[in-house]
Amino acid sequence: MAIKIEKPIVSYGIKKPEDEETKEQREQAKSDKAELTEFRREGNVVHMTETLERPEELIGSTYKVKPPVADHAMYITINDIMLNEGTDQEIRRPFEIFINSKNLDHYQWIVALTRVISAVFRKGGDVTFLVEELQAVFDPRGGYWKPGGKFMPSLIAEIGEVIEKHLTKIGMIQSPELDEHQKKLVEQKRAEYEAAQKQKDAFAKDKDEDNNSDNGGFPAGAQLCTKCNTAAVVMMDGCLTCLSCGDSKCG
Incomplete structure (x- = not known):
């Protein structure tokens, strides 16, 4: 369809896709943004700022x-x-x-x-x-x-x-507890070590109790564990093993 131009062209412009937005669409976008802001404000996210006043009792x-x-x-x-x-x-x-x-x-x-x-x-x-x-x-x-x-x-x-x-x-950090398999492994390794080091004489029990009393129940002479900072590392089967957390140099 031909269009007759009766006036001289003094300027021109390129029509962009956003120009086709209607007024209703712009209002809807503004409303959605306001709802999102309100949702974030009322959500489970905790925002503590300097304006938070100290309660009378804590x-x-x-x-x-x-x-x-x-x-x-x-x-x-x-x-x-x-x-x-x-x-x-x-x-x-x-x-x-x-x-x-x-x-x-x-x-x-x-x-x-x-x-x-x-x-x-x-x-x-x-x-x-x-x-x-x-x-x-x-x-x-x-x-x-x-x-x-x-x-x-x-x-x-x-x-x-x-x-x-x-x-x-208060629940902000999960307790680093050993699972059942690790607990059984540590108990097994500790029992094996104690059995291997146990003395045969009549004073063996008293000596063990004296040696372990100041070391949290771990064998005397145990080395420091770099993982749990406990003096519970002993040599077992040619490998350094921690009797507290189960960490082993041999994997």
């Missing part, structure tokens, strides 16, 4: 830490806040931490550490990275052994272990 736990290198014990208190209380999405999350001790030599870094950790807790999100960061701190003077044969590279690392214990307690 629930928490206090842990006692008494390293052998210190004269006084430290008491670590972690308080939690309940989110979505009274609903099916009710969860418990850490909100603040306090460390008290009679020893004032560490007062400055204790105050700084608790304020930084509390700020991270209140920010929300995944705070489990704190555990790994704190446990990676080593004391240049050397670490110490805890009762039970577990090695702590520093006092900061033990604070990280306390936080890990608390986060596991």
Whole structure:
């Protein structure tokens, strides 16, 4: 069909696909975007910001830490806040931490550490990275052994272990428990080692009890396990095997 042009052409333009959108389509897109924003706001995602006010009452736990290198014990208190209380999405999350001790030599870094950790807790999100960061701190003077044969590279690392214990307690970290097969393997290896090392004389039982009393029940002379930090690694069948977590150098 021919179209007669009666006026001179002074300009031209290229028609784009978006120009064919109707007003109703643009309004529908705007409405969908608003619904998506509202869905995200009311979803299960927890957003904790600096505007979150501290409730008058918080629930928490206090842990006692008494390293052998210190004269006084430290008491670590972690308080939690309940989110979505009274609903099916009710969860418990850490909100603040306090460390008290009679020893004032560490007062400055204790105050700084608790304020930084509390700020991270209140920010929300995944705070489990704190555990790994704190446990990676080593004391240049050397670490110490805890009762039970577990090695702590520093006092900061033990604070990280306390936080890990608390986060596991409230469900933020899954407990690294051995499965049934691993438990049976560890029990079998431990029984084999004890049977091989058992003395035949009448004093064998008393000697074993004395040797194992200070090492968490593991054989005397056991090496430190690099996986679980427990002195429970022994030589079995030409291979270093941990009697605590089952880790073996031979796979």
